[in-house]
Amino acid sequence: MNLNKNKIFLIYDDDCGICEWCKDILKNSFVKDVVLEVIGKDDDFAKNLLQSHHLSGGIIEESVVVIENEKTFTHSDALILLLSYTKWCIKILYYLFLVIPKPILNFGYKIFAKNRHRISFFLD
Numbered sequence: 001m002n003l004n005k006n007k008i009f010l011i012y013d014d015d016c017g018i019c020e021w022c023k024d025i026l027k028n029s030f031v032k033d034v035v036l037e038v039i040g041k042d043d044d045f046a047k048n049l050l051q052s053h054h055l056s057g058g059i060i061e062e063s064v065v066v067i068e069n070e071k072t073f074t075h076s077d078a079l080i081l082l083l084s085y086t087k088w089c090i091k092i093l094y095y096l097f098l099v100i101p102k103p104i105l106n107f108g109y110k111i112f113a114k115n116r117h118r119i120s121f122f123l124d
Helices: 017-029 044-052 057-061 075-084 088-099 102-114 116-123
Strands: 007-012 035-040 065-068 071-074
Touching: 007 017, 007 044, 007 075, 017 035, 017 088, 017 116, 035 044, 044 057, 044 065, 065 075, 071 075, 075 088, 075 102, 102 116
Parallel strands: 007 035
Antiparallel strands: 007 065, 065 071
16 A cells, blocks of 8 residues: 555544544644544544554554554554644643653553543543
8 A cells, every 4th residue: 555655644543532632633733744644443444554554453442553654653652753743832742752761651651542431431
């Protein structure tokens, strides 16, 4: 599958309120020269992308998946990559997350991902 070089694909759990909220913030904060293509996990194109990158559909239950230049990123790596393309107000998080050791960042990401539906419930 030939992916556009200045297009980033984000596959996420579109049944999750927090994920929807974060997606909206990211779409509005992305720099102009990079296109963020956001795809829900149940979309046929998302399923084909996951399959072509040798990922199971179950990965979406624990992480977003970001595809850039045929490379896949999950967990905190996906988060950091997405934040690196945002405007300054959100990009502050990018610099903050860069100084946190990766094992700690991944641990925090996994706890958040595991509890995201409960957190979403309180935001509705």
